Amino acid sequence: MTIGGPRGRHPRLQMPCLRKMERMIVSMQDPDMGIKMRNQRLLITVIPHAMTGNDIVEWLIQKYGISEEEALHLGNLIVKHGYIYPLRDPRSLVLRADESPYRFQTPYFWTSTKWPATELDYAIYLAKKNIRKQGDLIEHEKDNYNLLHKRINHTWDFVVMQAREQLRAAKQRRKGDRIVIDCQEQAFWLVNRPPPGAPNVLEQGPERRNCHTTRVQLNMDYYKREIEYCRKAMARTRVKSSICLEGYIKFNEQYVPHDPIMSGCLPSNPWITDDTTYWVMNAPTVTTPTKLRVERWGFNFSELIMDPLGRAQLLEFLKKEFSAENLSFWEACEELRYGEQSRIAEIVDSIYQQFLAPGATRWVNIDSKTMERTLEGIKTPHRYVMDDAQMHIYMLMKKDSYPRFLKSDLYKNLLAEAIIPPETKKRVFPFMRKQRHSSPSPALLLPAGDAEERGRSPSTAPVPEEES
């Protein structure tokens, strides 16, 4: 959501948070439920309709049910955005949770109302200050003043005249009002022209929705596509919420013990204790895997096949069943799907020779229809030509070999021999911190030429060998 303004050369303020902040401010000023305001004494002057920093923090705590830390943080952001300003020490937009007096900014000066602040206005403001302080401006204000003087020199007479008029009008007001208006203005300019070194809360990223360089045209074709999509979507099959949501509960039950942030990890979380044993024990290719890891292979086929160690065990099992070529075929198809565009024909041919040709050494058993379709498709090889065959073999392994694997002696032995590492307690004396060893970068593991080879085979995690 962007704030008003015609499409064009002016950058737009992309901050929906400001509207929400304004609503918060309005409810803070609610006569019944808002903050109780009173007169605050500023040296000898009495300022009406003010509140203390403490009042603000308390109100936020009450209204939103949040902690004091969060309320202070939120209050600080409101002040930083110029919606509340301090009366004492007005040059620093900071919320103090004590008796310091604060006031609500007038809507005239709200960030969203007056954005963007014009150079002309800033020039007038600085000119006023300059006149009042007889040239004794702060460093950065002096710089800005000189810059503006150069840039909009042609309007300078107007600037000075306006400045003088505003100062004259101000003299007519009561002291209390003068102080308030000064603080309001100062707060506004602190937000819109922050001093160097101070964070600029109005800074945004690169402009979004720049219609000049977009490829999207909201024309008839776009809406026709949306309409077609909606029609198709209406007809799709959906699953009842109760069934889908049950899925999350089950997933949660299965995986929470494996989630290091939720359940901790044994022997310890390397980030907390500086001990990398956990990573060493769970390295992609380790001799004896941990219990949790082997258990995870039993959750679903994907867990088994995506873990390099699990996949190696699966291969061993399939060899015993004389169906190892299925896994090799699947791996070759993955290489095709995620491989280089230029090697597609070569890979397809290699797959055909090894797995699909009549009399091939590692012939895979695909149903005749799929085989026919695949052989036909090979004539014009493309990245997805093996998809049907690959899916068939994947499902075969998943529905057929995998359940047998889980019941096999091989798997049972893996479970029995798997390690449960003992817990390492966090060191009691933090200054005796364990030395943090570096590990070899995956980019270092092979000589430069082979780095490309390594990049080609998909889903192989790098194998760092840890120093103990």
Add this chain to the structure above:
Amino acid sequence: MCDQTFLAIVFGPCDKCSKEKPLRPVYIKSEQLSYCSLCVEMMATEGLRENETLASLKSEAESLKGKLEEERAKLHDVELHQVAERVEALGQFVMKTRRTLKGHGNKVLCMDWCKDKRRIVSSSQDGKVIVWDSFTTNKEHAVTMPCTWVMACAYAPSGCAIACGGLDNKCSVYPLTFEKNENMAAKKKSVAMHTNYLSACSFTNSDMQILTASGDGTCALWDVESGQLLQSFHGHGADVLCLDLAPSETGNTFVSGGCDKKAMVWDMRSGQCIQSFETHDSDINSVRYYPSGDAFASGSDDATCRLYDLRADREVAIYSKESIIFGASSVDFSLSGRLLFAGYNDYTINVWDVLKGSRVSILFGHENRVSTLRVSPDGTAFCSGSWDHTLRIWA
């Protein structure tokens, strides 16, 4: 057998006016008919005569969307937090900053983990891209891009290369080399070309393909070696800001989010949009799949995060609080999907209980917007990057 794949000119009675004339095939509502050329002309201009103006198409699209939401609502028989009532509540939650990575001279915009669970790549506003071993906090590589606002960066699955891009409208791949006297920038490969800023990029299952999202409203799949465009994805109505690849075992889809408030799920093979969700009130800054692949979460400028279920085809949870008014810039799940970590523009990180819908914890520490957040590959920690020039590892 006679092969009738060529276009035969048929002479016969027109399906519309019944006159005997040379006929042409015409497709109406997926049915093939044979019209004479005069009737074809009339058909083509019928659209104009029926006043198919832009406005009427737009309103038809809107009303259909409304009907679609009604359809979706029909199978919604229970809320997530109701189902989650029997799940144990989470106890006290303590996460602290365990590492602070200082070295960027300007706002950190993006980061990604290496599969080795400890290295990360990060990019910033001043064009610097740094590879760190975040465990030791050592910088291992650094390269300066020729553009500012490098909003996207990604680590290759092999750990041997990184990809990045931003205001240069391109995505470039840099192989990581440790050779002395080797200038990383020399081996740079320009892969993707868009017509507006690059907002997100990700390698697929190998180093050979990259998926990109851009401010020009499109996503695209590229072959790294040749720079060839393999597939493009059109459908967003404005800038695309984020994307995430599905963890599904048959890995063929991804989700993207954009300034048009839509989150769209795409089929990588055909380029078609499979599903679309439009319930946010503002730009979607971040999307991330739930670990099972059956759902995804989104973070938006409207200060909410939402969970969308793909099988139920609807939004199933909203994570919001009245006191949170700043946009969520980046979201990610813990390994089990029980926790959703979200970085916000109010400098904080909120931790949500995905099942119960409540906020578990709020983490302070950053001194400016949190712009990027990713959980490590083994779920032991997460890393946040901020406009305060630092990255923090939390565990």
